[in-house]
Amino acid sequence: MTAIDSTLAALRRGDLAGAHTLTLRGGLREFPPEIMGLADTLEVLDLSQNALSVLPDDLGRLSRLRVLFCSGNRFDRLPPVLGDCVALSQIGFRDAGLGEIPAEALPPKLRWLTVTGNVLRDLPRAIGERPLLQKLMLSGNQLSELPVSLAGAPSLELLRLSANRFESLPPWIAELPCMAWLAWAGNPMDAARAQDARSIPWDRLALTGQLGEGASGQVFRADWQDGAESRPVALKLFRGAMTSDGLPEREMEACLMAGDHPNLAGGLGRVTGHPDGAQGLAMRLLPEGWRALAGPPSLESCTRDVYAPDAAFTAETVLRLAYAVACAGAHLHATDLSHGDLYAHNTLWDGAQGDAVLSDFGASAALPPPGPLRRALEGMDVLAWAILVEELLARCPGLEAVDAIRADCLDRNSSSRPRFADIVEELRPLVAVSLHSPSR
Template sequence: MSNDTYDLEALQNGSLANLALTKFKLTPTPSLTVFPDEIFTFGPSLTYLDLSGTGLSSLPPNFTTSLPNLKILFLSNCAFTTFPDLSSHHTLEMVAFRHNSLTSIPENTLPPKLRWLILTDNRIPSLPSSISSCPNLEKCLLAGNNLSTLPLSLTQCQNLTLLRLSANNFSSLPKFLFTAFPKLAYLSFAGNPCSLSSRKAHKLPFGLLDIPYSSLAISRVLGRGASGIISQAEWKPSPDSDFTEDVAVKMFRGSLTSDGRPEDEMEAVLLAGSHESLIGVVGKVTGYSEGEREGVKGGIVMSLVPGGYEVLGLPPDLESCTRDRFTEGERGWEMGKAVEMLTGIAGAGAHLHGRRICHGDLYAHNVLASKGDGHGLLGDFGAASVYGEEEDGVERVEVAAFGRLVGDVLGLVEERGEGERERAMRRGLEELQRRCEDGDVEGRPDFDEVVEVLRGMLGWRGVMRIPEVPN
């Protein structure tokens, strides 16, 4: 048990009564159906409360006045059917009701300072028009509900940066999603009728193999995520040959993540095809037994990323919300190599949108990069969506994500000691970032133009050629 996690007995026996706790997390207690008043003894000191995994279905009337400085509230995996009235709580910034049984969000119940809203995996048919009273809303997770439209008043949330709409009932996406939000950069909508119908029109790239599970000898786990497990394996393409190849295998499992469904991720990866800045997909795993691989939705075999590649950044935390974080070890990029890496990632973006696939999570923490080679690999398709002609505006939404990536990478390049060429490249990248994040969404470049600008900086065969940058 961590220092901030306590069981119900410790809460009720009075042993915590004299502690000025700022953070309280209760161990999952499904039998708890009434809010424990003992929590109110923490009063103004409490800023973080997690009562997930309980049987709670309501909050007491004095919740707001008794915990006046609460900033973060987790009530996931509980029994709420109606969103509680938090409108008078003026310090709440993050609220999570993942995997409840919510069917209603009454008007004027959202906290006005709300920045991060998690409503994944409920049965919500609509959002309240009063969501417009949350101008700070930056991150909104709505995957796995019954939404078929969004209120026009959502456009008042001008700080909205990340929106998850996967696994709902949208037959088409509201047009205002592609023009009305100057900061929107990360959008996912897979698993909706509009995306499923578009996916049927796509064909899998030529050359993907069906790879029997029996031909893979799994050796070690490389990573675990919400949608599955990635392992290193030795692949024997032919039972009659001694030749083997080291590969990576991802087995998709689970039902729903905050980004969407594992099966939609797998389909997007397979449809993406090959590009030098995407992790290569060899084929699809076949022949595994559901009994042996309980809960598995499918699997893919990928090229094994060579040594020397490291994750470019760390995912956002509760404080940074939609911004990646970076350590000193991730810094130290040389400007020319950084531009080469960014050119490759922009090329991957152009390739994906050429196949009408939106990555949805174009972040530094989803890029594996080699400083020495100036090369990056874009991975993690958990938020990827296949789209049709009606959703063409989604590309310029994702260009904003690339603009944010450019800004992050500039922060990783050592500015001290730069020569005139490097300074000119920095000015060029700053101008490109400004254009990619332009609040006039329709005025942004597409990925093809972004690639051309970056190639212009590098010049033919790597000879530096800096475009003029307007003052």
């Protein structure tokens, strides 16, 4: 008996009465009516990787349903019945064949919508009329414009537009007061840049262990036979042709364009000749014990990283972390790159002193020429940095000087925020003092 058969049997026997979460993945062709028996308790429903094409007209009876995943199914439009779900705040229909999002399909409490990898050509005006909307994932569609109503989205913080058909960014993007994580690579406006990147043949690599895993792929430790020398590297292998942030080739391009910097996970070359055709990037291997500063956002936190319950940092560590990430941001902007995903979960650190590198260029994109739009886009990365620092300060109170710098980065006018280069100059003397304090 498969896992889904076992779960269905338990559901039909009534064994799951009172359940808050239900996962039924793989094999469904119709919505099991027994799910309605959980109407008073069900909050999270995962129906991904099935062959569903419709949802029941009375889905709104699931009055406590907050999260619905239907990725990898066969829907041609977002089911209008979703709008009847009064508590529904997170919807995931990735790679589901969507060609239309009816206005009535958007529930009033919508906070997080993922429709990556569909065939959408337009969006309804109503999407900008959901005041709680924080996270909108649109990569890998056929969009060439967005509803002007999104210009007034008061809570929108994360927007993924990569791999669509945009000839330019909507001008009102620069005016979104809370936008901190924006991705737009892989559109006509974002021409690929020639790279002299080194090719690293797959048969010159020997995997020696897994280092981590993310939404876009897996990272391994490997030995690279570089001529007569064997050198350890970190090897990222991408899962497919599209990630939640955009295209793997754009991620690799950005990582290689960024070049070598002590606070970046630098790219060494592209992998060629993988037996399954997978795309890969070799990067410098960090010292053993380095790890992500935090975990990625959860269903509840939406756009905020999740830290270990006992996470705490010394003042010196917070200073060094803030400085390291600001230095990375300053280097990227000087190299004409936006990061687009500046987060603690994309910051790798030594776990002790505060040495750190910024990683994951999946949302990175080439900045436009100097001007108001570029200034605003740079300010979005700066806001993301301020949010990261705010999270650190919550676990290390009393750093008034750093808190004052952070506060300047929260200006609702993106173009009025300080540049990373200015932040680095303000932090440098504070870090120097901490390094020479008697406690060291």
